[in-house]
Amino acid sequence: MGSELLIETVHSLFKEPNVFVFLGQCFSESHLLLFPSGVQGDSLTVLQAPEFLSFQKGDWPLSGEKIPDLVALTMGFSVEEDLSWPGLQAGPLFQRPRANVLVVVRGVDSLDLPQSVASYPLENPVAFTLDSVAEMVHSTFAEYTPVVLQLAPSEERLYMLGKANAVFEDLPVTLQQIRARLSQDGSVLTSFPLNSLSRNAEADLLFLSEVQVLHDITALLQRHRHLAKDNSPDLYSLELSGLEELSRVYGKDSPQYRDATSILASVLQKFGEDMYRLYGNSAAVEVVTVKTFEAPLTRKSRSILESKQISNPGSPYNLAYKYNFEYAVIFNIVLWMMIVLVLAVIVIAYNLWNMDPGYDSIIYRMTNQKIRMD
Structure with a gap:
């Protein structure tokens, strides 16, 4: 009688036609399991x-x-x-x-x-x-x-x-x-x-x-x-x-x-x-x-x-600086000038390293001739 009363109470609470009730016996006690299949969520x-x-x-x-x-x-x-x-x-x-x-x-x-x-x-x-x-x-x-x-x-x-x-x-x-x-x-x-x-x-x-x-x-x-x-x-x-x-x-x-x-x-x-x-x-x-x-x-x-570091303080969107049409020309001039200077330094340093003062230096020869005349 107690189980039947409990089932009727549950049905009156849910008032849904698709609530399934399972009543089982375990360890001489009644356990009521509810599966509300029609409940919708978010x-x-x-x-x-x-x-x-x-x-x-x-x-x-x-x-x-x-x-x-x-x-x-x-x-x-x-x-x-x-x-x-x-x-x-x-x-x-x-x-x-x-x-x-x-x-x-x-x-x-x-x-x-x-x-x-x-x-x-x-x-x-x-x-x-x-x-x-x-x-x-x-x-x-x-x-x-x-x-x-x-x-x-x-x-x-x-x-x-x-x-x-x-x-x-x-x-x-x-x-x-x-x-x-x-x-x-x-x-x-x-x-x-x-x-x-x-x-x-x-x-x-x-x-x-x-x-x-x-x-x-x-x-x-x-x-x-x-x-x-x-x-x-x-x-x-x-x-x-x-x-x-x-x-x-x-x-x-x-x-x-x-x-x-x-x-x-x-x-x-x-x-x-x-x-x-x-x-x-x-x-x-x-x-x-x-x-x-x-x-x-x-x-x-x-x-x-928001940005922690803003590359362009005048712009709130952290955009890059605007460059004019002369930027590419100036960039190429500076780039190739630096390349030419670096190559010139390398050539000069190489020649100085391999120079023989006795044969390659005119200063050495002029000094040597002056000593002989004296």
């Missing part, structure tokens, strides 16, 4: 990927700290440690996507994204940044000034590099600017029904502000389509925490949270399709959904611009 979803990027479908878990390495590999860069993860197969050596877009959604473990390439469970969801990948892009393609954009609207954290400063100059970044943008023509408030969401609640406005930022990014790229056709890959890193705030204020079972989750899923699906199309079907778009990070991360903005 995940990494590949929304869009070029044909030459081979993402294999499966349930291979990926550690959260390895996400920057995964992004670097998809963009064709090498990493310090090999990523022994079967989800990404080796692709062509001379092909790389024109852009990589990573969206981190906090406050939810999974989103309904049916039109995705593949989805993988995420384990050890520690906080991370793509600073290392941004530095690779900047150092490798510095002459092409690629677009590097890292944005977290809720924290008003923005980092732009290269052509991003010109493209996203009008992008609202502070919460006050984004909320003002929501009241203007063409805002996302007219694109979908708000249902239980309110335009006056702070948590709701934070979520809607993040949706507005996604819309404005694609709208601004529409005006600068030529940037998606250059020879340098672009990097986008976005962090959205509106769902986390809605969950904290209203709870996960609230209609506001459910409506926001549905809206964000459809918006992200369209955002991925737009970015993929803007870059000529050569962009990788990933979505990381995590309830909460295990450890807080403190980062310093513009960290990739």
